[in-house]
Amino acid sequence: xxxxxxxxxxxxxxxxxxxxxxxxxxxxxxxxxxxxxxxxxxxxxxxxxxxxxxxxxxxxxxxxxxxxxxxxxxxxxxxxxxxxxxxxxxxxxxxxxxxxxxxxxxxxxxxxxxxxxxxxxxxxxxxxxxxxxxxxxxxxxxxxxxxxxxxxxxxxxxxxxxxxxxxxxxxxxxxxxxxxxxxxxxxxxxxxxxxxxxxxxxxxxxxxxxxxxxxxxxxxxxxxxxxxxxxxxxxxxxxxxxxxxxxxxxxxxxxxxxxxxxxxxxxxxxxxxxxxxxxxxxxxxxxxxxxxxxxxxxxxxxxxxxxxxxxxxxxxxxxxxxxxxxxxxxxxxxxxxxxxxxxxxxxxxxxxxxxxxxxxxxxxxxxxxxxxxxxxxxxxxx
Amino acid sequence: xxxxxxxxxxxxxxxxxxxxxxxxxxxxxxxxxxxxxxxxxxxxxxxxxxxxxxxxxxxxxxxxxxxxxxxxxxxxxxxxxxxxxxxxxxxxxxxxxxxxxxxxxxxxxxxxxxxxxxxxxxxxxxxxxxxxxxxxxxxxxxxxxxxxxxxxxxxxxxxxxxxxxxxxxxxxxxxxxxxxxxxxxxxxxxxxxxxxxxxxxxxxxxxxxxxxxxxxxxxxxxxxxxxxxxxxxxxxx
Numbered sequence: 001x002x003x004x005x006x007x008x009x010x011x012x013x014x015x016x017x018x019x020x021x022x023x024x025x026x027x028x029x030x031x032x033x034x035x036x037x038x039x040x041x042x043x044x045x046x047x048x049x050x051x052x053x054x055x056x057x058x059x060x061x062x063x064x065x066x067x068x069x070x071x072x073x074x075x076x077x078x079x080x081x082x083x084x085x086x087x088x089x090x091x092x093x094x095x096x097x098x099x100x101x102x103x104x105x106x107x108x109x110x111x112x113x114x115x116x117x118x119x120x121x122x123x124x125x126x127x128x129x130x131x132x133x134x135x136x137x138x139x140x141x142x143x144x145x146x147x148x149x150x151x152x153x154x155x156x157x158x159x160x161x162x163x164x165x166x167x168x169x170x171x172x173x174x175x176x177x178x179x180x181x182x183x184x185x186x187x188x189x190x191x192x193x194x195x196x197x198x199x200x201x202x203x204x205x206x207x208x209x210x211x212x213x214x215x216x217x218x219x220x221x222x223x224x225x226x227x228x229x230x231x232x233x234x235x236x237x238x239x240x241x242x243x244x245x246x247x248x249x250x251x252x253x254x255x256x257x258x259x260x261x262x263x264x265x266x267x268x269x270x271x272x273x274x275x276x277x278x279x280x281x282x283x284x285x286x287x288x289x290x291x292x293x294x295x296x297x298x299x300x301x302x303x304x305x306x307x308x309x310x311x312x313x314x315x316x317x318x319x320x321x322x323x324x325x326x327x328x329x330x331x332x333x334x335x336x337x338x339x340x341x342x343x344x345x346x347x348x349x350x351x352x353x354x355x356x357x358x359x360x361x362x363x364x365x366x367x368x369x370x371x372x373x374x375x376x377x378x379x380x381x382x
Numbered sequence: 383x384x385x386x387x388x389x390x391x392x393x394x395x396x397x398x399x400x401x402x403x404x405x406x407x408x409x410x411x412x413x414x415x416x417x418x419x420x421x422x423x424x425x426x427x428x429x430x431x432x433x434x435x436x437x438x439x440x441x442x443x444x445x446x447x448x449x450x451x452x453x454x455x456x457x458x459x460x461x462x463x464x465x466x467x468x469x470x471x472x473x474x475x476x477x478x479x480x481x482x483x484x485x486x487x488x489x490x491x492x493x494x495x496x497x498x499x500x501x502x503x504x505x506x507x508x509x510x511x512x513x514x515x516x517x518x519x520x521x522x523x524x525x526x527x528x529x530x531x532x533x534x535x536x537x538x539x540x541x542x543x544x545x546x547x548x549x550x551x552x553x554x555x556x557x558x559x560x561x562x563x564x565x566x567x568x569x570x571x572x573x574x575x576x577x578x579x580x581x582x583x584x585x586x587x588x589x590x591x592x593x594x595x596x597x598x599x600x601x602x603x604x605x606x607x608x609x610x611x612x613x614x615x616x617x618x619x
Contacts, residue, residue, distance in 0.1 A: 001499055004488065011487020294483040297444050299472015299500045301465060376444040380435045380479065380556045 001300065005308035008288060009315060015284050020320045022276030023356060027324025028331075029269030031344065031352040035332055037262040038348060039341030044252045045245030046183035047191075050124045054214035055223050057244045058089070058230055061237040064255075065248040067110075067187055069095055071208035072236060079234050080213050085221035086230075090115035092212040093199040096189065100168040101161060103153045109190045111140075111169065113199025121214050122180075123193060128163050129178020134195055139177040140167070146190040147179060172202045184339070186252060278363030281316070285309070285367030289374055297376035309368050310361075317360035321353055391552055391584035392418035392441050396450035399436050410436040412607035413450065420551075423575065423585040425595060428604035434588040437604070438554045441586065443471045455551060472500050476545030478574075480557040482537045484529040490516060490540045491525040497548040515543040518577050535566035542574060555587040559594055571597045592616070 010016050048057070048066055058080055060070040080089045093113030100106050114121050114134065122131045127144045134141060142151060148160040161167070165176045174194070182191070194202075200209050215238070217226045227238035239247060253259040285292075292305060332342040399411040410433045418424045418441075426434045439445035440452050443459035451458060454474065459467050476497070477483075484493045494512035499505065516522050519539040529537055538558060545553050558574070559567030571594045574585065587598070595601060595616035603610045 003505055004485070004492070004496060004499060007487050007492065008485060011485075290481075290483060291485050294477070294479065294485075295496070295500070296468075297442070297471075297477055298497050299468055299475075301468050304500075377436075377439040380439055 001304050001308055002311055004295075005311045006315065008291070008308075009284075009312045012284070012287075015280060015287075016316075018276075019280045019284065019316045020323065022272075022280055023316055023320025023360060024324040024327065025276065026269050026272055026359060027321045027352060027356050028327045029272065029324075030266055030355055031325050031348055032328040032331060032342075033262055033265045033269060034348045034352065035328065035342050035344040036335075036340065037258070037266075038345055039343035040186060040258055041249050041253060042343050043184055043186040043341050044249045046185045048241055048245045048248065050182050051121045051214070052241050053120050053122075053216075054090075054241075055217040056215035056227050056230070056238050056240060058213035058215055058234070058236050058238045059211070061231075061235065063237060065251040066244070067094075068251075069211055071206060072210040072213075073208050074210050076210055076234060076236060077213055080215060080230055080236075083226070083230055083233055085218050085226035087216040087218040088118075089213050089215045090118055090120045091196050091210050092121050092214055093196050093203070093209065094211045095199070095203050097169050097202060099190075099192070100171075101151065101153050102165050102167065103158060105153055105155050105158075107150055107190065109151075109169070109192050110187075111199050111202065112191060112193050113196035114193060115214075116195045116197050119195070123182050125181045127179045127181050131178075133177040134193065136175075136177055138172075138174045138198070139194065140169075140174045141178045141180050141193040142176050143191055144179040144181050145184070150188065150190045169202045170204070174202070184341070186341075278359075278366070281313070281360070281363045282367050282370075284312075285364075285370055289370065290378070292371045293374045293376050293378045296374065302372055305371055306368060309364055309371060313360045313364035314357070317357050320360075321356045324356070325349055325352065389420055390417055390453075390456075391420045391422070392416065392452070392454055392586070394437070394441065394450065394452045397437070397440060397447045397452050398449040399433075399440060399445070399447050410607055411440070411447065414607070414609055416602060416609050416612075418552075418584050418586060419599075420582050420584055421579070422599045423579060423587065423597060425598040425601045426586060426588045426604060427590070427592075427595070427601055428610070430590075432604045433607040434604055435556060438556065438586055438588055442475045442477070442552075442554045443467050472497065473548065474551050476548070476550040476553040478538070478541050478545045478553065478555040478558045480560055482529070482534075482541045482561070484537055484540060484544075486529050489526050489528060490521060490532065490543075493529070493540055494543045494547050497544060497550075501548055511547055512543070515547045516540070518546075519543045519573060533566075534562050535570060538562060538566075538570050539573060542570070542577070546577060551583055553583065553585045555585065555589075557589055557591075558587060559589065559591050564593060567591060567594060 060072050062070050077089060077091050080086060095111060097109055097111045098106060099109040119131050119134060133139055142161060151161040153159050161176060163176050163179055167174050217223050223240050227240060230238040332344060336342045394414050394416040397411050397414040401408045401410055414437055426437060428434055440447045446460050491509055491512045494515050495508035498508035498511055513522060513525050516525050519542055521536060521539055524532060559570055562570060575597055600612055600614055601616060602612045
């Protein structure tokens with residue numbers, strides 16, 4: 001009877017296509033929007049992951065996310081270094097600075113100052129030059145992807161910024177000595193790396209100057225234990241990479257309303273999926289009530305009828321989901337070329353499949369109830 | 383132990399059936415007494431609403447009577463567990479419906495194969511048997527046609543083939559000729575008599591169509607939920 005169920009389903013081409021299209025559309029919405037949401041969420045912690053040279057991040061306790069620059073006194077570095085379990089600790093400065101490109105174009109950039117001695121916490125992959133080039137006079141490193149984007153001359157219409165170009169940071173001369181490649185971030189302002197002392201000299205004067213302390217935990221000590229010890233002794237916040245990444249992600253998601261917006265879209269996908277697939281499937285069942293009644297009269301058990309309906313639901317859900325997922329992947333690849341965040345981790349197709357199957361089963365459930373309640377005697381009613 | 387009289391296919395005693403409640407209560411059957419012999423073609427006739435369809439539904443085990451007893455080849459279907467009753471019905475009863483009730487998305491052969499599939503026959507064997515059955519009703523060249531590609535008479539022949547394919551002992555037909563013109567209806571009845579009236583197989587046909595009464599071995603006339611009389615010839619009605 002499985003064969004009969006499938007023939008009943010695909011025999012009515014228009015309804016079959018409408019059913020599959022409804023599910024595919026719902027699947028597309030669910031997986032695509034979830035992947036974009038995931039992409040954004042992953043981007044919020046991209047810089048933290050790229051800077052994973054250390055085990056702990058120490059910061060002012062009021063810092064909510066990675067770009068929330070609340071500074072600590074310079075003395076914090078010495079106090080952290082003195083805590084048991086700390087193998088080494090280096091300072092890091094991060095701030096917004098006004099940058100004038102060679103042709104006078106003014107852009108806002110983020111300057112990251114690395115420890116002068118170790119240059120720890122630098123970019124993950126150098127494209128031109130070396131990290132050590134930062135020791136050259138007035139040197140900065142630029143992001144190669146941003147060089148052709150926000151750092152393009154002529155207010156975005158001229159040539160890309162190049163290695164060797166002279167720029168001005170808060171009216172201080174600087175020279176681009178190399179370029180690097182980093183994971184795309186949620187924040188769009190260009191990032192320039194330089195040394196800690198140079199960054200301080202270019203930045204506006206402030207009483208406190210230390211943004212982060214990067215800490216390497218000594219062997220034999222648990223990261224969480226050392227973090228709690230730092231917090232107790234200094235009164236600062238200390239997070240592991242994962243903790244800081246999650247804190248940043250959660251703060252940005254809730255602060256920007258992204259969670260709500262995507263949640264609404266994903267919920268809308270569910271509702272549309274349920275309504276379209278549900279209504280079409282229910283209509284399909286209603287149209288076939290007489291035939292199901294005839295099958296029951298001819299000796300088909302309720303269990304077999306249920307199995308037939310389940311096969312129809314699972315088939316529609318499977319094909320519709322496959323098409324929707326495929327469409328999500330194609331649009332994702334196209335969007336990704338345009339720079340849109342799109343990251344489909346394995347959980348999304350799995351959870352999406354369960355969600356779509358649940359949608360289809362819920363929709364099919366009403367139809368099943370109707371079919372189970374049919375008296376086979378209705379087949380004799382003209 | 384079921385007492386089976388080999389000559390009796392159906393025996394109904396005091397069968398009563400009521401639909402609805404309160405003011406909407408309608409008594410469809412009022413103590414029906416009826417016997418259908420094995421190998422007999424019995425027609426149930428009577429005015430609309432007299433209970434013919436309700437009676438064949440009870441006889442075929444797709445509707446439960448409120449009171450009385452109805453035995454099919456000695457089996458009391460009312461007191462059979464539902465699952466067993468459904469299985470028994472699938473093996474023992476063949477149906478021919480007024481509106482044919484062919485599945486529109488299945489070919490003629492696939493429609494005929496349905497009762498075999500219901501009874502657990504493999505698809506390949508079921509299709510082979512279905513095509514053989516279609517040959518008996520002279521539709522072997524249309525086995526791959528959809529119902530919509532067949533005429534009314536051809537659809538009814540497919541429905542007859544479907545009712546016969548699993549070799550049931552009883553076939554119940556509800557107005558099998560009402561959707562057909564006189565000539566086609568006559569041919570369908572000839573076919574039923576020739577193909578369906580196998581040894582020991584019984585047919586119960588509900589009909590309004592007086593032109594086919596001549597095919598009946600006996601005719602039971604119903605009125606107001608009761609069997610008024612059972613006669614051997616249409617002339618006696």
